[in-house]
Amino acid sequence: MSIKLSPIQNLILLPLTKKITMLLLANADSDHLPMQMELCQPDELLLNAYEKYESLAAKKQISLLISLPDTLFPDCYCDRERIMQVFSILLDNALSYTPSNGTIQLSLTLNKAFLCFVVSDTGCGIAEEDKKRIFDRFYRSDQAHTDKMHFGPGLCIAKEIVTAHQGKICVEDSAEGGSCFFVELPIHC
Amino acid sequence: MKILLIEDDKNLCELLQYQLQKEMHQVDYCHDGRDGLDLFLQNAHDLVLLDRMLPTMNGLLVLKKARNAGLTTPVILITALGELYDRIEGLDSGADDYIVKPFEYEELSARIRSLGRRSGSFEDNGLLQVGDITYDSSLRILYGPKCELQLSGREGLLLEVFLRNPSCTIKRMVIFSKVWGVDAPVEESNLDTYIHFLRKRLRYAGSRLNLKTIRGNLRLPFLCRRQYENK
Numbered sequence: 384m385s386i387k388l389s390p391i392q393n394l395i396l397l398p399l400t401k402k403i404t405m406l407l408l409a410n411a412d413s414d415h416l417p418m419q420m421e422l423c424q425p426d427e428l429l430l431n432a433y434e435k436y437e438s439l440a441a442k443k444q445i446s447l448l449i450s451l452p453d454t455l456f457p458d459c460y461c462d463r464e465r466i467m468q469v470f471s472i473l474l475d476n477a478l479s480y481t482p483s484n485g486t487i488q489l490s491l492t493l494n495k496a497f498l499c500f501v502v503s504d505t506g507c508g509i510a511e512e513d514k515k516r517i518f519d520r521f522y523r524s525d526q527a528h529t530d531k532m533h534f535g536p537g538l539c540i541a542k543e544i545v546t547a548h549q550g551k552i553c554v555e556d557s558a559e560g561g562s563c564f565f566v567e568l569p570i571h572c
Numbered sequence: 573m574k575i576l577l578i579e580d581d582k583n584l585c586e587l588l589q590y591q592l593q594k595e596m597h598q599v600d601y602c603h604d605g606r607d608g609l610d611l612f613l614q615n616a617h618d619l620v621l622l623d624r625m626l627p628t629m630n631g632l633l634v635l636k637k638a639r640n641a642g643l644t645t646p647v648i649l650i651t652a653l654g655e656l657y658d659r660i661e662g663l664d665s666g667a668d669d670y671i672v673k674p675f676e677y678e679e680l681s682a683r684i685r686s687l688g689r690r691s692g693s694f695e696d697n698g699l700l701q702v703g704d705i706t707y708d709s710s711l712r713i714l715y716g717p718k719c720e721l722q723l724s725g726r727e728g729l730l731l732e733v734f735l736r737n738p739s740c741t742i743k744r745m746v747i748f749s750k751v752w753g754v755d756a757p758v759e760e761s762n763l764d765t766y767i768h769f770l771r772k773r774l775r776y777a778g779s780r781l782n783l784k785t786i787r788g789n790l791r792l793p794f795l796c797r798r799q800y801e802n803k
Contacts, residue, residue: 423722430724430769441757451769455776 418462418547422571425459425498426451429491432470436478444483450490457570459498465544466568469552472537473502473564480506481561496570497550503563514554518542541566573688574750576617577601578608578634579650580626584673588621591677600754605629612638616749617645619684624651624662632665639666646687648680700735702792703781705774707731716777726751727773730766734783734792741791 433449440447477487485505492499509517520539545552550568557563575592579585580603589599600617602608605626612620612634620638624631635647647669649662654672662670669683698710706715712728714721723731729751733742748756748763767783767790774781784791 427722427724427727430727434724434726437762438757441759449765453772 420460422458423461423463425456429489433489436474445481446486448488456493459568460571461548469541469544472541477504497567500566503557504561505559506561509562573618574598576611576620579623605634609634611754614749614754615746620645620647622647622649635666702735702738705779714777716779718778721777730770741786741789743789
């Protein structure tokens with residue numbers, strides 16, 4: 384026998400992580416994404432993301448590389464935890480779609496007044512028609528994919544966070560045929 | 573702090589690991605004497621918690637072999653053998669402290685802090701000062717003549733290895749084990765990447781300290797403050 388649940392009952396029954404994600408999106412909708420801003424060194428942020436996924440990538444036999452500039456870049460004014468969340472979303476996706484013996488590369492460049500964080504992989508890539516829509520809420524680019532863990536609001540959350548920082552996020556094809564995600568954040572003046 | 577826990581009671585091991593990690597310690601563990609000795613000899617830990625009654629090799633033999641190999645890592649023996657003779661034997665074998673089961677975790681935690689104050693091998697206030705830099709290990713901030721810099725987790729661990737052993741030549745494998753842990757699934761070449769990062773950090777901070785490579789191993793030469801001021 385099936386029972387139709389009310390929206391509140393549905394929310395109560397969701398796993399906790401999904402509840403937090405739903406609340407985050409709801410707050411973003413209401414222009415109230417809670418953030419704690421501070422000055423952060425961009426290379427240290429990216430390096431911490433690299434370190435968080437280093438062992439996992441090694442266990443999956445994926446090369447995780449990082450390239451940092453030789454000069455010290457300006458700080459960015461951001462919510463450290465939220466930006467780390469963005470990197471985690473991108474790295475989770477990259478690890479999901481990059482096969483063994485593939486490569487994920489993290490890098491950091493300066494583009495005028497913006498810091499540009501790049502996550503590129505040698506995975507299956509994203510079809511041209513999907514590139515604009517993958518940041519939409521609950522969009523699925525591969526209808527045949529059955530692993531529900533890697534779809535849903537992740538990239539949408541990332542976009543909300545980056546937008547809240549007056550930044551930009553986009554995806555292009557990487558030179559090796561996979562995907563290349565760009566996150567631009569303004570430097571702190 | 574990096575702690576090696578050698579305990580064959582898996583439930584106790586899991587409980588201690590949980591409590592130690594809650595206090596922000598990094599914990600490696602194993603359940604028998606031979607594995608314990610192998611890990612101990614890698615010299616990658618700040619403290620060893622060692623059970624006496626272990627399979628394959630008893631704890632006192634592990635301790636004696638490690639001391640004979642020249643290792644001075646502080647050791648706390650954790651054991652149900654609590655008679656006077658057992659405690660004397662344990663301490664004379666090279667242990668720095670002895671705690672009898674069953675015990676309250678708070679007592680073990682206090683003994684760990686006490687050893688830290690005595691040995692000086694780990695700082696209570698988290699501040700390490702060598703030459704013209706100071707490093708706050710609790711916040712991972714490097715203070716140099718030109719500026720202060722936030723270090724990543726591994727950069728901080730790597731810098732700490734050198735600051736706690738100034739002017740000592742340290743083997744690559746020892747550094748790798750201390751920073752990445754024993755049996756880490758990553759390649760040793762990661763160490764070269766992080767040495768490069770650390771050299772850049774010291775340069776950015778305006779320090780005159782520089783990591784030197786000596787026959788493949790590494791050293792942070794240290795000059796005393798007067799030598800720096802006269803340079």
